[in-house]
Each structure stands twice: as structure tokens, then as C-alpha cells.
Amino acid sequence: MWRVLRDELHASGVELITVGLDNLGVEGCRAAIETAQPSHPALIDTHHVMARCFGVVNIPQSIWIDEAGMIVRPVTSAPPPPIDAPDAAPPDLTALPERMLNIMGEAMQIESDPDTYHAALKDWVLNGADSVYALTPEAVMARSSAPSQDRALGHVHFELASEAVVQGKKQLAVSHFQAAHRLVPDSWTYRRQAWSLEAVEAAGPFARFWQGPHPERPEEWPYAGDWLTDIRREGPTNYYQPWED
Amino acid sequence: MIIYGDTLSKQRFEQETGWIIKPEGACKNDTCIPLPFDENTTEYPVTALAAAMNLPLVSAPEMNASALGHDSLGSNALKSAKAPDFALPDLNGTLHRLSDYLGQKVILYAWAPY
Numbered sequence: 001m002w003r004v005l006r007d008e009l010h011a012s013g014v015e016l017i018t019v020g021l022d023n024l025g026v027e028g029c030r031a032a033i034e035t036a037q038p039s040h041p042a043l044i045d046t047h048h049v050m051a052r053c054f055g056v057v058n059i060p061q062s063i064w065i066d067e068a069g070m071i072v073r074p075v076t077s078a079p080p081p082p083i084d085a086p087d088a089a090p091p092d093l094t095a096l097p098e099r100m101l102n103i104m105g106e107a108m109q110i111e112s113d114p115d116t117y118h119a120a121l122k123d124w125v126l127n128g129a130d131s132v133y134a135l136t137p138e139a140v141m142a143r144s145s146a147p148s149q150d151r152a153l154g155h156v157h158f159e160l161a162s163e164a165v166v167q168g169k170k171q172l173a174v175s176h177f178q179a180a181h182r183l184v185p186d187s188w189t190y191r192r193q194a195w196s197l198e199a200v201e202a203a204g205p206f207a208r209f210w211q212g213p214h215p216e217r218p219e220e221w222p223y224a225g226d227w228l229t230d231i232r233r234e235g236p237t238n239y240y241q242p243w244e245d
Numbered sequence: 246m247i248i249y250g251d252t253l254s255k256q257r258f259e260q261e262t263g264w265i266i267k268p269e270g271a272c273k274n275d276t277c278i279p280l281p282f283d284e285n286t287t288e289y290p291v292t293a294l295a296a297a298m299n300l301p302l303v304s305a306p307e308m309n310a311s312a313l314g315h316d317s318l319g320s321n322a323l324k325s326a327k328a329p330d331f332a333l334p335d336l337n338g339t340l341h342r343l344s345d346y347l348g349q350k351v352i353l354y355a356w357a358p359y
Contacts, residue, residue, distance in 0.1 A: 002354065014350045017341070019333060021357045026336055032358045033336055041341050043333040045355075047247075052315070053329040056355045063328070065351040069344065071326045078354055125350060137326035152301045152314050160303050160312035163247045172307050179303075189357065196359035208359040 005081045005118075006040050012125050013067070016040040021048050021059065021189055023165040023173075023197065047162040051189060052155045055144075058188040058240060064124060064134070072124065072134040074143055077240040079114035099215070100206050102228055109236035116243050133245070154183025158190050165197065173197075174222045181224065188239070195226060246313045252288040253313070262315045263329075264298075271298055274325070328353075 006016040017040060022028035025046040033042045050056040054063050055075045062078035065071055096104075120133040128134065135143070147155075161176035177194035184190055195211035198221070203210045212226035213219075231239065246253075246261050255266055264271040270279040278298050282289060291311055295302035301314035332342045343351070 006352075012350075013348075014352065015346050016352045016354060017343075017346065018354045018356060021355055022359070028358050030336060032356075041335060043335055043341055045333050049331050049333065050353075050355045053331055054353070054355075059355050059357045061355045063353040065328045065343070065353060067348050067350060069328050069330070069347050071328050121352070128350070135326075140326040147316070149301075152316070153303065156301045156303045156312040156314045159247065160305055160310070163310060163312070164305065164308060167308060169308060172305060176303070176305070189355075192357065192359055196357075211359070 002080065003036060003038055003040070006038075009122075009125050010039075014125050017043060019043045019045050019050055021045045021050060021056070021193065023047075023162045023193060025166070046166060047159050048189060048193070051158070051187065056189060057184075057186055064121075066129070066134070070137060071140050072129075074135075074140055076243070077112060077117070079112040079117055079240075081118050082114045096206075097203055097215070099210065099212060099228065100203060103209065103211075106228065106231045106236050110239045111237050111242075112240055113243055120243070150183040154180045154187075154190070157183065161194070170197075178223065191223075191225065191230065192227065194223060198222075246315065248291055248311045248313055249309055251291060253291050253294060255287045255289065258289065258294070 002016060002018065006014070009016075018033075018038065020029035020033065020042070022044070023046055025044050029042075029044050036042070048056070054071075057075075058077065060078045060080070061075050062073075063071060063075055064073035120131075124131040124133045157176045158180035161173045161180060164170070164173035164176060174194070177190070180187075180190050181194070192211060196208040198211075198214070199207040200210040200214055201207055202215065209227075212228055213221035225233075246257075258271075259265055262273075264273045266272075266280070267277065268284060269277045271277065280289075280297050281293060291302065291313060294300070295313060300316070302311055304311040328343055330342055330344045332340045334340050343353075
């Protein structure tokens with residue numbers, strides 16, 4: 001979907017750069033990238049540089065940058081482009097484990113507004129700095145906030161956890177993920193990354209989406225939260241920040 | 246920034262943090278922070294550097310590694326809308342810098358396979 005949009009917009013002087021946030025790096029991102037067959041740069045971010053540099057706390061999120069390298073729209077929820085296709089037959093979910101059914105039930109309540117986002121995006125592509133959706137540098141800076149000491153330390157803990165994963169030191173990674181989760185509590189990417197590494201093979205293709213205690217060994221779950229518990233606590237309607245003109 | 250061992254080279258520090266070492270100290274934008282090192286020092290003890298600049302530092306002795314934050318604790322919010330010039334690899338290991346795409350509008354799109 002994004003490739004279709006990219007190819008449509010590229011002639012207008014736009015490049016889409018996708019960044020896969022995954023401690024598993026190439027191994028984690030390859031299948032999705034190769035399936036997408038991108039015509040744009042598809043980068044891999046093992047240490048979540050996007051979090052420190054741009055404030056990414058969930059996916060998918062986007063940042064718009066103009067020709068001079070200036071941010072005109074800071075980190076924003078970026079739903080996939082709306083597709084104009086006949087309604088597909090609903091997938092057969094009967095074979096899914098109960099947890100996956102519950103996750104999908106919550107996910108279906110997550111709110112996003114692709115029409116608004118993509119209308120604004122196209123307006124910026126066509127009109128550049130004259131677009132009402134292209135923020136001035138002052139507006140971009142006004143939307144930023146000084147990082148708290150906790151947040152700054154949390155980023156560093158997460159980076160160290162990521163390096164521990166890369167080095168195969170799983171238990172060490174867990175302790176630093178735990179610290180990052182406490183210090184940057186609004187980051188879904190920090191939580192989901194850690195949870196996804198506790199893959200439950202019984203979930204088949206959803207192994208990394210299980211993101212919760214193993215059904216047979218729940219006592220081994222090392223984190224304070226999990227995807228299902230956290231989304232229910234925070235509310236699926238609060239999962240993504242709404243578009244802000 | 247992941248650092249293995251106890252020291253960090255001046256060159257790497259400058260390249261990866263954007264702080265520039267001048268006679269008055271480490272400088273970025275309109276801020277300079279004095280450093281307790283001789284001007285000719287090329288390898289900085291990480292702990293002392295972090296303390297002098299009030300940079301967040303977390304150590305993992307088990308890996309002989311530390312993670313050093315880029316900006317001083319208590320620093321102000323964004324002072325510029327200039328996008329940080331990061332570098333990340335693609336599937337083939339080719340590094341792409343954001344600055345490689347100057348002259349084009351860029352939609353930076355963060356996703357995850359989980």
C-alpha cells in the first residue's frame with residue numbers, strides 16, 4: 001500500500017523512507033520488506049534510533065521532512081493509505097488461540113483516521129511550505145518538550161537492552177528493558193519490542209504478536225505488563241494520538 | 246551510543262553526538278560545557294565525560310559496555326526543527342544517511358514486524 005502511494009508521489013519530489021524498528025535487525029525485518037518489494041529505501045533500526053531522534057513511541061508513525069532537511073510535521077500516527085478494494089472475505093479465525101482472538105478484538109477497537117492523514121500528506125506534497133499542514137520551525141519546536149531525566153535515562157537503558165539482544169545476552173536485555181519501560185511509560189514500541197522477543201512458538205505465525213505470558217509457563221513472564229493487559233488498561237481508543245492540525 | 250570499554254574517542258564523540266570539542270569545551274548550538282580534560286586528549290574516560298556534561302550513562306559491566314545519551318539531562322526542548330542526520334542500513338547493509346535525501350521531501354515511516 002505504501003509502495004503504491006510512494007510511486008504515485010515520487011514524481012512530485014517525495015521519497016518514502018521506511019524504518020523497521022527491531023532488535024532482530026535484518027532477521028526480523030527481512031520477510032516483511034521482501035514481501036513489500038519496496039521501490040524506496042527500507043532501513044533497519046536495531047536500536048530504535050527513531051525513538052531518541054524523533055520521539056517515536058508507537059508504530060506506525062511518520063515524520064515529514066522538507067527539501068532542506070527541516071521537520072515540517074513531527075512524529076504523528078501514520079495509518080496505511082486507505083485502499084479502494086472490494087470487501088475481502090473475513091479470515092478464518094477459528095483455529096487461533098484464544099489470546100490472539102482477544103488481541104484482535106482489542107485491535108479492532110483501535111481508532112485511526114487514514115483519510116485525514118493522507119489528505120494532509122497529499123496537500124503537503126502538492127503545496128510544500130504553502131500547505132496548512134506544513135508546520136513552521138517555531139510550531140515544530142513548540143510541539144516538542146524537554147526530555148525529563150527519566151525519559152533520557154530510559155532511552156539509554158533501551159539502547160543498552162537492544163545491544164544486549166544483539167550480543168545474545170537475553171537476561172541482561174530484560175533488566176534494561178524493564179528499566180526503559182518504567183522510565184518511558186508511554187512508549188508502546190519499547191514495550192512491544194521487549195514483549196515480542198518472548199515469542200510463543202505455539203502461536204505459529206503470530207509468535208511475535210503474542211506479547212504476553214507463555215500459556216504453559218506464565219510465571220516466567222518477566223515484564224510488568226503485556227499487550228492485552230496494557231491495551232485494556234489504557235483503552236484501545238487511546239492507542240494512537242489523534243491527528244492534530 | 247554504545248561504548249565498549251572505558252573510553253570514547255574524541256572523533257567518535259563528535260561524529261555521533263553533534264557536540265564539537267573547542268578550547269572552551271564541548272559545544273553544541275549556543276552552549277559550551279567545560280571539560281576536565283587536556284585539550285590534546287583524544288580518548289575520554291566515559292564516566293568522567295558523562296559527569297562533566299551531565300549526560301545520561303548506563304553501564305553493563307557484564308558486556309564491558311555502556312550506553313551514553315547524547316544530550317545533557319535537563320536540556321531544553323528542541324532548539325531547531327532541523328532533522329537529526331541519522332544513518333541506518335538497509336537489508337544489504339548499505340548505510341543511508343538522511344542527508345543523502347536533501348532536495349526531496351521525505352516521509353520517514355516507522356514500522357515494526359511485531
